[in-house]
Amino acid sequence: MYKISELQLLLDQEINTYSYPSSPRNLYEPVSYLLGLGGKRLRPALLLLATDLFGGDVEKAVKPAMAIEFFHNFSLMHDDIMDKAPLRRGKPTVHEKWSDSTAILSGDIMLIEAYKLICEVEAVKLPACLKIFNTISTEVCEGQQMDMNFEKEEFVSIEEYIEMIRLKTAVLLGGALKIGAVIADASENDQELINDFGTKLGVAFQLQDDILDVYGDPEKFGKQVGGDIISNKKTFLLIKALELAKDDLKKELEDLLNNQIITADDKVAQVTAIYNTLNIRKIAEEKMLNYAAEALHCLEKINVPTERKEVLRDFASKLITRDK
Amino acid sequence: MYKISELQLLLDQEINTYSYPSSPRNLYEPVSYLLGLGGKRLRPALLLLATDLFGGDVEKAVKPAMAIEFFHNFSLMHDDIMDKAPLRRGKPTVHEKWSDSTAILSGDIMLIEAYKLICEVEAVKLPACLKIFNTISTEVCEGQQMDMNFEKEEFVSIEEYIEMIRLKTAVLLGGALKIGAVIADASENDQELINDFGTKLGVAFQLQDDILDVYGDPEKFGKQVGGDIISNKKTFLLIKALELAKDDLKKELEDLLNNQIITADDKVAQVTAIYNTLNIRKIAEEKMLNYAAEALHCLEKINVPTERKEVLRDFASKLITRDK
Numbered sequence: 213m214y215k216i217s218e219l220q221l222l223l224d225q226e227i228n229t230y231s232y233p234s235s236p237r238n239l240y241e242p243v244s245y246l247l248g249l250g251g252k253r254l255r256p257a258l259l260l261l262a263t264d265l266f267g268g269d270v271e272k273a274v275k276p277a278m279a280i281e282f283f284h285n286f287s288l289m290h291d292d293i294m295d296k297a298p299l300r301r302g303k304p305t306v307h308e309k310w311s312d313s314t315a316i317l318s319g320d321i322m323l324i325e326a327y328k329l330i331c332e333v334e335a336v337k338l339p340a341c342l343k344i345f346n347t348i349s350t351e352v353c354e355g356q357q358m359d360m361n362f363e364k365e366e367f368v369s370i371e372e373y374i375e376m377i378r379l380k381t382a383v384l385l386g387g388a389l390k391i392g393a394v395i396a397d398a399s400e401n402d403q404e405l406i407n408d409f410g411t412k413l414g415v416a417f418q419l420q421d422d423i424l425d426v427y428g429d430p431e432k433f434g435k436q437v438g439g440d441i442i443s444n445k446k447t448f449l450l451i452k453a454l455e456l457a458k459d460d461l462k463k464e465l466e467d468l469l470n471n472q473i474i475t476a477d478d479k480v481a482q483v484t485a486i487y488n489t490l491n492i493r494k495i496a497e498e499k500m501l502n503y504a505a506e507a508l509h510c511l512e513k514i515n516v517p518t519e520r521k522e523v524l525r526d527f528a529s530k531l532i533t534r535d536k
Numbered sequence: 537m538y539k540i541s542e543l544q545l546l547l548d549q550e551i552n553t554y555s556y557p558s559s560p561r562n563l564y565e566p567v568s569y570l571l572g573l574g575g576k577r578l579r580p581a582l583l584l585l586a587t588d589l590f591g592g593d594v595e596k597a598v599k600p601a602m603a604i605e606f607f608h609n610f611s612l613m614h615d616d617i618m619d620k621a622p623l624r625r626g627k628p629t630v631h632e633k634w635s636d637s638t639a640i641l642s643g644d645i646m647l648i649e650a651y652k653l654i655c656e657v658e659a660v661k662l663p664a665c666l667k668i669f670n671t672i673s674t675e676v677c678e679g680q681q682m683d684m685n686f687e688k689e690e691f692v693s694i695e696e697y698i699e700m701i702r703l704k705t706a707v708l709l710g711g712a713l714k715i716g717a718v719i720a721d722a723s724e725n726d727q728e729l730i731n732d733f734g735t736k737l738g739v740a741f742q743l744q745d746d747i748l749d750v751y752g753d754p755e756k757f758g759k760q761v762g763g764d765i766i767s768n769k770k771t772f773l774l775i776k777a778l779e780l781a782k783d784d785l786k787k788e789l790e791d792l793l794n795n796q797i798i799t800a801d802d803k804v805a806q807v808t809a810i811y812n813t814l815n816i817r818k819i820a821e822e823k824m825l826n827y828a829a830e831a832l833h834c835l836e837k838i839n840v841p842t843e844r845k846e847v848l849r850d851f852a853s854k855l856i857t858r859d860k
Binding site: 236290316319320321324325328335350357358360 | 562648651662666667670678680685
């Protein structure tokens with residue numbers, strides 16, 4: 213069995229030595245720029261871990277794993293335009309460094325490149341892998357659309373929010389694992405179980421992200437604590453607080469959301485104080501741990517010796533106890 | 537043998553009754569809006585014609601043909617953002633009617649939908665069809681990047697220009713025909729010949745477009761005659777004129793390109809007069825007819841009875857003698 217760090221290293225090497233067409237240079241340069249900014253390569257590493265879990269040939273899964281990483285970065289490149297994000301991993305986003313047009317077209321070529329990479333899987337596995345890849349691609353876009361819609365909506369329910377993060381974030385983890393399982397000839401039942409493991413873990417991952425945004429250690433978190441609060445982002449925490457707050461507290465929270473003149477620091481402090489009053493952190497952590505437990509339950513049911521699951525079990529634990 | 541009009545009608549029906557997911561509504565609405573604006577469905581009809589030419593089952597080619605139409609409209613949706621185009625087929629573009637973000641994300645889902653459609657081809661044909669589809673998708677994006685680069689470049693050669701229109705416009709026609717041929721089990725030699733037929737015809741098609749922009753009948757053309765001149769678009773005509781004009785005439789042409797205060801009508805009239813002096817129309821028509829002749833030569837070499845080729849021969853003639 214591989215360690216995840218070995219697979220991350222392998223993927224980093226493959227991605228950093230990936231050979232792009234030489235022309236038009238300015239179409240491919242932003243692709244290699246964004247992929248070169250690093251990141252933990254978690255999604256493609258998960259795909260390789262799944263292949264390894266079921267005793268498959270990890271070599272055969274490298275190109276499909278890279279497809280997942282290219283797809284993920286395509287979605288980041290386009291989302292950053294839509295969100296007008298200035299920075300990605302601490303460096304200028306593609307649309308900032310070049311232009312919106314460049315980020316649109318280089319994003320497009322990145323999505324096409326992802327499809328080229330997934331097509332390098334063994335021919336006999338191609339229809340099954342493409343079906344999964346098509347589904348997750350569609351769902352990630354649907355999740356992004358829901359996320360944008362939520363910005364304009366007055367009321368978003370917890371159920372709708374969970375569905376949004378399931379689509380935007382979680383299905384990519386589940387799908388990556390499932391493709392890895394298909395490559396290793398896992399049974400259909402095991403394919404579904406590892407897909408569910410990844411999807412539920414992905415929801416937990418995003419909930420942990422929401423929690424860290426407010427309660428993370430500023431020194432470890434690496435980005436501004438309270439960013440979601442400042443931008444009125446409808447996270448699990450805010451939606452839950454709006455659901456639970458009554459009377460004066462509810463009015464106080466709504467006033468803070470509408471307050472255009474309050475300083476960012478004051479807004480973060482006061483909204484956090486309301487979250488604390490309502491015990492939001494604990495509620496969010498319980499929800500997160502619940503999804504993580506469901507994920508691990510799926511993992512346990514997979515029909516391979518339990519010691520082979522150690523890497524994924526460990527991965528799941530680290531994901532939900534991470535502090536950055 | 538089907539007539540092209542029958543296939544266009546069939547495709548229109550399929551596209552107009554295509555069933556989109558119901559949610560998120562505003563992700564799919566712009567897709568159905570753009571596809572609903574019509575157009576001649578020439579590219580998918582070519583795919584079906586190729587299947588029919590080689591005696592294949594046209595029914596089996598409908599989904600791949602729709603993939604070509606979805607792909608074409610994806611590229612229009614994104615190109616229109618980059619070109620800041622207000623109108624498409626006389627109606628507001630998606631980014632004008634909704635927003636840039638909507639046009640980016642709905643374009644993305646349209647590209648993914650195109651891949652889903654191409655994946656509906658028979659499993660045994662899937663690798664070959666995807667290989668062609670991946671190639672044309674890449675090349676269309678490369679062509680668009682070259683086109684945008686040309687706007688900023690001082691000098692573009694005829695050779696570079698032809699390469700740009702080959703990628704941006706022509707390979708999609710060639711690739712559509714080739715996919716149709718693959719579905720009908722045509723020989724590899726015939727696949728290459730029909731691909732070349734389509735690609736050369738596509739170059740001729742774009743050159744005719746350049747000519748019509750200046751010399752089209754305003755009543756038939758449907759858009760402003762001289763639009764390319766007004767925007768200093770580096771078409772075959774302008775590039776050739778800049779190549780051939782000497783001394784005073786060259787200076788006059790360059791002054792017109794840099795003139796910020798001249799009226800649009802005067803600019804069109806004066807640039808057209810220079811084109812006339814240099815015999816540009818005839819040169820462009822010769823180039824166009826040359827490509828058309830090469831295309832027809834490829835068609836003739838295809839190993840099917842000559843009477844079966846009548847529809848494609850006819851199609852090619854109409855394309856290059858069209859006046860709108």
